Amino acid sequence: MARPVLNSMLLGSSDPDRLKAWYRDGFQAETDGYGNLDLGGFGLVVEQRDDVDAKTIEPGRHIVNFAVDDIEQAAAHLRTLNVQWLVEPEDRGIGIFATVIDPDGNYVQLIQMKPEYYANK
Missing domain, CATH: 3.10.180.10 (2,3-Dihydroxybiphenyl 1,2-Dioxygenase, domain 1)
Incomplete structure (x- = not known):
């Protein structure tokens, strides 16, 4: 079996457009055809989530x-x-x-x- 390769991370947000813009502007991220951010070959997916608060309560968890x-x-x-x-x-x-x-x-x-x-x- 081939070893799995980590290629992306998902950040849930109550305001995904704001969060995507922050990462895009701050880290010169390219956006793919699905709206995901390409950060040097690593994908950052930011999506609307109803099960998260506007601010994380455990910022050091990841x-x-x-x-x-x-x-x-x-x-x-x-x-x-x-x-x-x-x-x-x-x-x-x-x-x-x-x-x-x-x-x-x-x-x-x-x-x-x-x-x-x-x-x-």
Whole structure:
């Protein structure tokens, strides 16, 4: 049996148009013919859900991570969109991490790993 490959994630939202626009604008996501977001070959599906609140009550339960080559440049772009920051870019030894909060309250991380991280794989 072939190993399954993770290719997408679904975020339920009470306001999917707002949430899609936030990810599209913040992370230069392309939209496919079905309205799903392509984030570098990984699909983000945002759909209307009646079983979720407008804001998540457990924002750390799942975290959307974006690998970036230049975290300061990515952070500067997000600042132009007036995102809400949980953690500004900070060095955590193996890389630089930052966390923003999407309109539904989900945590979204930017991660710029240091070259030595990849050298030790």
